Amino acid sequence: MDGVALYNEKQNEFVRQCLRDALMILMKQKKYDTISISELCRKAGVSRSGFYNNFSALADVFKEIARTFIQEITEKNAPFQNHNSLKWYERFFELVELHANDYRVIVSSAGLREKYLEVSNEIMLDHDWIDEKEACRRLAFNGAIQNVAFQWIKDGMKLSRKKMATWCYRFLERNGTQMKKKQFFFLKNSILTTNEDH
Incomplete structure (x- = not known):
């Protein structure tokens, strides 16, 4: 794996971790079915494109x-x-x-x-x-x-x-x-x- 591919893989894993952590925090504050993708992205500090590069749905x-x-x-x-x-x-x-x-x-x-x-x-x-x-x-x-x-x-x-x-x-x-x-x-x-x- 070359340097760019390795960097992208690490970046994606970091984004996924941020989104997982943010969802756990939000689920402690409110009901799961009231959480939007936009809200999750704001909490995680991740762009919507960053979300959709890694996941298709909440x-x-x-x-x-x-x-x-x-x-x-x-x-x-x-x-x-x-x-x-x-x-x-x-x-x-x-x-x-x-x-x-x-x-x-x-x-x-x-x-x-x-x-x-x-x-x-x-x-x-x-x-x-x-x-x-x-x-x-x-x-x-x-x-x-x-x-x-x-x-x-x-x-x-x-x-x-x-x-x-x-x-x-x-x-x-x-x-x-x-x-x-x-x-x-x-x-x-x-x-x-x-x-x-x-």
Whole structure:
């Protein structure tokens, strides 16, 4: 990569970072669906052309925030496996607690939980080897753990992260996350029916 290309890449990453930071600040001040691209650009100190050189819509900025956030949490914990240890759950809730302010923004804004979960699902399924059964298992697990984390934040984290980790480990691992054949086909048909409705 030559000097100009490297400079442009660094400039674009800086612009993207400014826009991500500005959107997080604005979402703490007002509802996500009331934020305009012009307002975001002013807050970030970025021109509209700078915005459109990097993103096509406000939703893309949020998706990148969610992706960055999820990947950071994933990288700081052991990789997701078929069976996760109690230590995995403890580390997960420790990282959620560390990022509680960001979670609160997502929880308090209408529609953002769904957008966040959508990005999280994409990351969970981003492997060529995943078949339908594994995809259903990962979606079921991800929906459960993310929903518990969001509710924990929404309730003010009254229960300790250790207790949350222990309960999730018990319900999602010790009680078994492996679906029986009947449960798998029910979940698969439910997902297919939901997709056909949209």
